[in-house]
Amino acid sequence: MPLLPLLVVVGVLGLAIGSFLNVVIHRVPRDESLVHPGSHCPNCGHAVRSRHNVPVLGWLMLRGRCADCATPISARYPLVEAGTAALFVAVAARFGWSWALPGYLYLAAVAIALALIDLDVMRLPDKIVLPSYAVAAALLVPAALLAGDPAALLRGALAAALLYLLYRLLALWGMGGGDVKLAPLLGFYLGWLGWSAVAIGAFGGFLLGGLAGAALLLTRAAGRKSRVPFGPYMLAGAFLAVFAAAPIGDWYANLLTSAPY
Structure with a gap:
């Protein structure tokens, strides 16, 4: 089937999901409901009008300010929406019309929410991480069976166990508990793809983290004891x-x- 219609649909879906992720990122760390109250200005409390809730375009129409009190609205809101759409399109281009696509789109959405929450409050909420195990199984187990590749499930389970053991060991030297809980989930997704993905994904995380840490030290944005x-x-x-x-x-x-040699 043609790929372009899929990319368009997934891109629009990504904009909508990105709008919801903004709510998740703001409310989950505060233990607030994702449903009530509806979208509103945190400064004046007025509800956001429906036309202003359109992803990206709403922020542009408002010129980055509340329609009622003119309080600036962070540019992160449209960036999350556009970024989610871009990542969704990239994932769709990677997997195409496959049974695995929904599972990896879910991972993309969860990754954006968890990354930004961790940057904001230095925590990976159990409310997002733990249910993701059930969602991953619900999406990828049928995908493997329908694709005729049940071995992917065994690789995923083994990779999840290996990364759990690795991060549990690292926890003895200060690795966060949230990271330990996240590692098996990523291991399952990477193992589903293959052992090279597991190795590159695990090593890539440490490499990127090390480079970012070195950059923070060199720019004095963080010290040796900074979290x-x-x-x-x-x-x-x-x-x-x-x-x-x-x-x-x-x-x-x-x-x-x-x-x-």
């Missing part, structure tokens, strides 16, 4: 593997075979 959330780098490493495990694996294999 730095690691969840965003775990998630970034996972998506690096989702999109580039095959070319990175091929590059590394070529590097090994061409090395002089």
Whole structure:
């Protein structure tokens, strides 16, 4: 089937999901309801008009300010919406019309929410992480069976166990409990793709986290004892593997075979 209609539909879906993720990112860390009250200005309390709730366009129409009290509205809101749409389109381009696509779209949405919450409050909420195990199983178990690849489930389970053990060990040296809970979920998704994805996703998270930490130290934005959330780098490493495990694996294999002995 043509890919373009899928990309358009998924992009529009991503804008809508991104709008909802803004609510999740703001309310979940505060233990607030995702349903009540409806979208409203946190300064004056007025409800957001329906036409202003249109992803990205609503913020542009308002010129980044509340329609009632003119309080500035963070540019992060349209960026989350546009970013979710872009990531959804990228995931759809990667998986195409496949049974696995819904599972990885869910992972994309969860990744954006968890990364920004961790950056905001340095916490990966159980309310998002733990239910994601059930959702991942509900989406990827049928996908593997329908695709005729039940071995993907075994790889996913083994990879989840391996990453759990790795992060549980690292917890002895200060790794956060939220990171330990997130690791098996990412392991399941990466293992579903293959062992090269597991290796690149796990290593990529530590590499990206190390580079970011070094940059913060060099710019004096953080000190040696500063706490730095690691969840965003775990998630970034996972998506690096989702999109580039095959070319990175091929590059590394070529590097090994061409090395002089």
